[in-house]
Amino acid sequence: MSDSKLAGPDGSSQPNSRRRFLQTGMTGVAAAVIAGSGLAMIDSQPALAESPENPDAALKTLMDGNGRFVSGRLTACRQNLKTLRRELANKQEPFAAVLTCADSRAPVALLFDQTIGQIFVTRVAGNVITPEIIASLEYGVAVLATKVILVLGHSDCGAIKAAIAHKTVPGQISSLYPYLQPAVEKSGPDVKATTESNAQIQAKLLSESSTVVSGAIKENKLKVVAGYYDIASGQVTLLD
Numbered sequence: 001m002s003d004s005k006l007a008g009p010d011g012s013s014q015p016n017s018r019r020r021f022l023q024t025g026m027t028g029v030a031a032a033v034i035a036g037s038g039l040a041m042i043d044s045q046p047a048l049a050e051s052p053e054n055p056d057a058a059l060k061t062l063m064d065g066n067g068r069f070v071s072g073r074l075t076a077c078r079q080n081l082k083t084l085r086r087e088l089a090n091k092q093e094p095f096a097a098v099l100t101c102a103d104s105r106a107p108v109a110l111l112f113d114q115t116i117g118q119i120f121v122t123r124v125a126g127n128v129i130t131p132e133i134i135a136s137l138e139y140g141v142a143v144l145a146t147k148v149i150l151v152l153g154h155s156d157c158g159a160i161k162a163a164i165a166h167k168t169v170p171g172q173i174s175s176l177y178p179y180l181q182p183a184v185e186k187s188g189p190d191v192k193a194t195t196e197s198n199a200q201i202q203a204k205l206l207s208e209s210s211t212v213v214s215g216a217i218k219e220n221k222l223k224v225v226a227g228y229y230d231i232a233s234g235q236v237t238l239l240d
Helices: 018-022 026-035 055-071 080-085 131-142 158-165 173-187 190-207 211-219
Strands: 096-100 118-123 148-154 224-228 234-239
Touching: 055 096, 055 148, 055 224, 055 234, 118 131, 118 158, 131 148, 131 190, 131 211, 148 190, 158 173, 158 190, 173 190, 190 211, 190 224, 190 234, 211 224
Parallel strands: 096 118, 096 148, 148 224
Antiparallel strands: 224 234
């Protein structure tokens, strides 16, 4: 068989273009067919994307991903999840950590268009800083080398509204009130303003109360920022 021909099923020779088509695994056609059928696409890109080099680049990666989420141009879903699970079975190297509320309407990886292994997530109602949350985020910084921590509040936060109302509630729900009270005193009764203030207060508290976090910030290895997620629009806004 010559280099320029490939035998077909009927014994006839096929042109080079067909050989290249077969060798690529019909990537283009398969992608088009799968996309048209509504099934998940399998991307030909490497499963593990390169990690951002510094805190500023890490923050930009997060915000660029949110831009894709808002516009409906998601790319993370194209990753080969089978390959990802295999490669991440015994390690993780997330470039960012996010502390957000337990609210089911804040799907962190999705709203930043990131896939498995890219964001280290901690969640608690009201996205407040507790010893357990600090310990978790310190692990993200000291062991996993995350480059940015985003403390993310969101619109229509039930924890914030409950703290503002300060009504009697069942169980241990009211144990959140002391953590949220500084924001209520600063910006209540406006829910949005209080939510934004709380994210900023918690980010500042984390930066100052953890020697691991503050040390990484001083060495320019880490950035801690606060943000606000609008559920209706899908947009994340960074707070000064």
